[in-house]
Amino acid sequence: MSKQEILSWTSLATSSSFLFFYVLFNFGLPGTVESYSGTFVKTFFNLFWIAVVVEIIVEISEGNKKVQKDERDFIIEAKGMKIGYNILVLSMVIALVQIFISNLSIMSNYEFPFSLELSSVFHFLILSLFLASAVRRSIMIYHYRKGY
Numbered sequence: 205m206s207k208q209e210i211l212s213w214t215s216l217a218t219s220s221s222f223l224f225f226y227v228l229f230n231f232g233l234p235g236t237v238e239s240y241s242g243t244f245v246k247t248f249f250n251l252f253w254i255a256v257v258v259e260i261i262v263e264i265s266e267g268n269k270k271v272q273k274d275e276r277d278f279i280i281e282a283k284g285m286k287i288g289y290n291i292l293v294l295s296m297v298i299a300l301v302q303i304f305i306s307n308l309s310i311m312s313n314y315e316f317p318f319s320l321e322l323s324s325v326f327h328f329l330i331l332s333l334f335l336a337s338a339v340r341r342s343i344m345i346y347h348y349r350k351g352y
Contacts, residue, residue, distance in 0.1 A: 208277050209348040210262050214255040216341040221252035223334040230327060280347040288340030295332030299325050 225248065273281075302325050 206277075206348070207262060208273065208280075209345065211259065212341045212344045212348065214259040214262075216338055216345065217251050217255035218259075219334055219338040219341065221248045221255070223331065223338065224248045225252075226330060226334065280344050283347060284340040284344040287343050288336040291339055292332060292336040295329065295336070299329050299332075302328075 228245070303322070306322070306325075
């Protein structure tokens, strides 16, 4: 397993943990999973710290002998960036349309079915950022595992 693949796995674990804790602290868990909430929190907390420790160990073990990226690494990173960027741009467009619809509903004193508060749009953008990062790293891991 190459250094880039290990860093992709740790970044995916960190993004997943941040996404889980953001949803947990801002929205809470649904009633159907309340009995497992302690297990979820412990699992994602441990996952986050394990990912951070592995990333530190990989950086220390490399030391001054940095491994240069080859063409394969650049191609895989470009594919991951392309899809992550597309997800982020799509979510930004959705958020802008949502803000426009919300402003129309305020100006016309009519409640549109898809109008949301500005705080909901902000949460949507934060979740989109974490999702784009996780998808980007997942695509990179897929291509590393595929043996591009």
